[in-house]
Amino acid sequence: MWNDTLITRRLGIRYPIIQAPMAGGIATPKLIAAVSNAGGLGSLGAGYMSAQSIRETIREIRQLTKAPFAVNLFIPQTNDHAVDMTAIDSMKQYLRSLQEIPQEVRDEILNLSLKETKFDFSEQLSVIIEEQVPVFSFTFGILPAQDIDDLKQHNIPIMGTATTVAEATELERAGVDTVIVQGAEAGGHRGSFLEFDDSSLVGLMALVPQVADQVKIPVVASGGIMDGRGIAAALALGASAVQMGTAFIPSQESGAHTQYKKAVVTSLGQKNVLTTAFSGKPARIIQNTFVASMRQYAGSIPPYPVQNTLTTPLRSWAAKHSRSDFMSLWAGQGSPLSRENEAAEFMAALIKETSQILESLG
Template sequence: MWNDTKITRQLGMRYPIIQAPMAGGLSTPQLVAAVSNCGGLGFLGAGYMKPPAIREAVQEIRQLTKFPFGVNLFIPPKRNNTVDMSAVNSMKQHLSSLKNIPHEIGKEILELSLNTSQIDFSDQLSIIVEEHVPIFSFTFGTLPSQDIENLKSRNIHVMGTATTVAEALALEMAGVSAVVVQGAEAGGHRGSFLESDDSSLVGLMALVPQVVDQLKIPVIASGGIMDGRGIAAALALGASGVQMGTAFIPSRECGAHPQYKEAVLKSHGQKNVLTSAFSGKPARIIQNTFAVSMQQYQGSLPPYPLQNALTTPIRNWAAKHTLPDFMSLWAGQASPLSRESGAADLMVALIEETSKALESFR
């Protein structure tokens, strides 16, 4: 059966379908549990969460499902003590004087103190260990082999994110149990960490078979997979499973703003672009007014997480007042294939479609 793969055996799920971790409150405990209860693997995106909030969410997931689930964290950027304050100040000026931004939001941006080191990665990681989370994944970098071995010795499966063959090899060498390969189509932030972002934009169709040929551990394909056809294609390329983000955004259980869900569902004909405008790190979005207004700054933006902190007041204001033109509408290139559905119904459809797509080749 197609659903019996290296990754389903390794992680103990029935179908090789992983709901992508989506930080920022999108992958709610309800979404994670709904996917795991259907035989897939739900994943909590905890990159922006403080340790007590991670613990609470993990405990809530455990109340909602008895099946395996995962938690994902962001590898912190290397400390750069030489922050270019002139770039920060000019960005503050630009953001605070943007057309339509209310005076009080502009004032909040100008007065930001930019203490971006409030969440400590090692404290976040301690929760994974203490709560004995069954599966842990990370993005934006790699972990020292010692940390990976420590997690694995506690029976915690560890997965890393790669956007190139070189990154996948580096992760395998570091000792991860499986690699998530992120194609250029993928929604949200790029996970690249070895090479420049430009040279790490490899399409999933090109990337998966190259990584599969080089690695011994299971490979999970992610980026632009929205239905059973995509899942069947990824399996045909040699992937042991798929990780899907955008497909789950419109689902009832997803914590995305209703206007964001609507924007994903109605993204036919909309421009889908890579931009660092929201966070200082390249991410794929549905283009909106804010992204266009920031085009002149591409290349000279304060780096992640500074830019992320600078744009937070605008994004909070946009969410409060339902203004999708100023929200971060993270979405993959295949978002026009999204559908309105509960997570469980989507899982049932994905499983049926994959079976049908694979049978059609017989």
């Protein structure tokens, strides 16, 4: 059976379908539990959460499901202090000049403290271990050897994200159990950590078989997979599971803003671009007024996480006033294939479609 793979056996799940971690409140406990209860693996995107809030959310998920789920963290960035004050001032000035936003948001931008609220990674990871989370995944780097040892001692399976063959082999060398291969189509931030340029934007069709040939650990395919056709294709390319993000944004259980859900399901014909406009880190997004206007700053946008902090007042205002023209509409290139859904029904549809396609292919 197609659903019996290295990953389903190792993680104790019925179907090789992982709902991607989506930091920022999209992957709610309800969404995670619905996916896990349907036989997949729901994932909590905990990168922006405090240790305490991660612990509470894990407990909330456990109230809703007995099935395995994953928790995902961001590997801390090392270049945080390399900040160009001129670029910051010029960005503040630009953001404050936006006609659409009210005076109080302009004032908030002016008075922003760039001492961002950064959560202590070791505290976050301690919660993962103390709570004996069923699966741990990470992105934006390599987990230090000591942390890998700690997780292994506690029998917590580790999944790391790679965007190139070189990153996948580094992760395998570091000792992770599974590599999540993120194709160039993927929605949200690029997980690239060795370098980022055009050569790190490899399509999933080319990347999955190359990684599968080069590593011995199981491969999860991620990026642009929206339905049973994508799942069947990924398995044919050598993946042992898929990780799908954009497809779950319009789920009823997702915490995405209603306007964001709407923008994703109606994105046919809209531009989907890579931008650093919102966070300072390259991310795939549906282009809106704000992203288009930021093209003039290409190359001089402050790096992550500074830009993320600078745009926070703008994004909060956009969410509060349902202004999708200023929201961060993270989405992959497959977003026009998305459908409004209720997660359990969607999972059932994905399973049925994959079975039918693989049957029809003989």
